[in-house]
Amino acid sequence: MCQDCGCSVTPANIRMTSENQSHHDHSHGHSHEHPHHNHSHQQIHLHQAILSKNDRLAERNRGFFAAKNLFVLNILSSPGSGKTALLERTLMELSDRLPAAVIVGDLETDNDAQRLRRSGQQAIQIMTESLCHLEAEAIAQATQKLDLTDIQLLIIENVGNLVCPAAYDLGETQRVVLLSTTEGEDKPLKYPTVFKSADVVILNKIDIAEVVGFDRDRALENIRNIAPQATILEVSARTGEGMEQWYAYLQHQVQPQPELAVH
Amino acid sequence: MHEVSIMDQTLDIALNEATRQGASQIHRLTVRVGTLSGVVPDALRFAFDVVAKDTIAEQAKFEIETVTARCYCQNCNQDFYPEDIIFVCPHCGTLSSQVLNGKELELSSLEVS
Ligand SMILES: Nc1nc2c(ncn2[C@@H]2O[C@H](COP(=O)(O)OP(=O)(O)OP(=O)(O)O)[C@@H](O)[C@H]2O)c(=O)[nH]1
Ligand SMILES: [Zn+2]
Ligand SMILES: [Zn+2]
Numbered sequence: 383m384c385q386d387c388g389c390s391v392t393p394a395n396i397r398m399t400s401e402n403q404s405h406h407d408h409s410h411g412h413s414h415e416h417p418h419h420n421h422s423h424q425q426i427h428l429h430q431a432i433l434s435k436n437d438r439l440a441e442r443n444r445g446f447f448a449a450k451n452l453f454v455l456n457i458l459s460s461p462g463s464g465k466t467a468l469l470e471r472t473l474m475e476l477s478d479r480l481p482a483a484v485i486v487g488d489l490e491t492d493n494d495a496q497r498l499r500r501s502g503q504q505a506i507q508i509m510t511e512s513l514c515h516l517e518a519e520a521i522a523q524a525t526q527k528l529d530l531t532d533i534q535l536l537i538i539e540n541v542g543n544l545v546c547p548a549a550y551d552l553g554e555t556q557r558v559v560l561l562s563t564t565e566g567e568d569k570p571l572k573y574p575t576v577f578k579s580a581d582v583v584i585l586n587k588i589d590i591a592e593v594v595g596f597d598r599d600r601a602l603e604n605i606r607n608i609a610p611q612a613t614i615l616e617v618s619a620r621t622g623e624g625m626e627q628w629y630a631y632l633q634h635q636v637q638p639q640p641e642l643a644v645h
Numbered sequence: 646m647h648e649v650s651i652m653d654q655t656l657d658i659a660l661n662e663a664t665r666q667g668a669s670q671i672h673r674l675t676v677r678v679g680t681l682s683g684v685v686p687d688a689l690r691f692a693f694d695v696v697a698k699d700t701i702a703e704q705a706k707f708e709i710e711t712v713t714a715r716c717y718c719q720n721c722n723q724d725f726y727p728e729d730i731i732f733v734c735p736h737c738g739t740l741s742s743q744v745l746n747g748k749e750l751e752l753s754s755l756e757v758s
């Protein structure tokens with residue numbers, strides 16, 4: 383039952399009510415001079431998710447990934463938080479332990495994908511039409527271009543933006559939000575939606591935390607308050623500090639754990 | 646810019662539905678937007694004016710119903726309305742990450758003729 387209009391809500395449900403309205407409270411194009419005109423307005427109740435098309439495609443991706451036994455991460459952050467740096471090091475250092483591939487959503491250049499390919503693992507770039515986020519359809523297409531034989535981990539580097547990507551499910555197994563010490567401790571409070579959607583929050587650039595006067599305790603408190611569900615990891619993609627924890631996390635997730643099904 | 650793309654998709658759904666019902670005018674469009682949807686209502690309103698231009702929805706009244714966040718507290722086994730973006734249960738102080746409402750982004754109804 384729908385909370386606002388009392389109709390029963392099923393995907394195909396569209397209830398029509400036709401009414402002669404002699405006292406409209408809205409103003410629109412046509413005239414209402416005659417008090418008992420018989421022109422009728424219909425109310426169409428839709429209750430349709432606006433992003434339902436993307437959501438459907440994301441579910442399809444999820445099914446595909448599950449069938450291939452792929453663990454898929456969607457990485458979100460502000461521009462420059464270090465997504466590519468983190469993935470570069472991850473691909474490089476995991477290459478003999480965990481076969482992985484990366485899909486990078488970038489605006490114009492192929493730079494990120496080139497940087498990532500130096501690890502010897504697969505990385506492909508997708509241009510995003512919307513420029514501010516990736517959508518499930520583009521992921522489905524990009525996935526077709528990868529050789530997924532033996533791949534266990536697929537990482538998607540989303541467009542650097544903390545707002546738009548949050549609304550678009552890509553079919554990922556888990557979502558990772560990256561925050562760097564140069565961005566300030568209040569980021570989670572300013573962008574609660576994206577942090578609330580995170581399974582993992584990675585605090586990057588801890589090598590320069592002191593130099594930039596980063597208040598670690600306050601940052602951690604803010605992350606825990608906004609995203610109590612998230613696992614928090616602290617790393618430096620530059621020096622490698624903390625990266626072993628991240629690899630351990632990944633390997634733990636990727637290992638088949640029948641009784642601990644991922645959502 | 647995100648709102649324009651969202652509005653585009655909203656209008657697509659609306660125009661398709663109006664056509665399917667044989668309507669020639671859309672007089673009202675009502676959307677439900679959760680406070681956690683990541684969509685800014687004012688930006689959406691602005692996007693509507695841009696996107697609806699030269700369509701049968703151009704004259705339509707665009708209404709946004711805001712859906713406030715509602716969470717579930719596992720400790721108390723009941724739901725609550727958080728006071729701000731930190732979802733702390735007012736009864737027991739536990740932090741909740743179970744969101745029942747607030748993520749909505751839907752086209753709820755149309756008025757057509
Ligand atoms: N000191 C320090 N610098 C880092 C670290 N990680 C990344 N950087 C630097 O931060 C800058 C941005 O890093 P990228 O990896 O390109 O960031 P990104 O998130 O991929 O950026 P976009 O793709 O533009 O959104 C580069 O100059 C990196 O060298 C780190 O852990 N410590
Ligand atoms: Zn990058
Ligand atoms: Zn956007």
Ligand SMILES: [Zn+2]
Nearest residue numbers: 718721734737
């Ligand atoms: Zn409680």
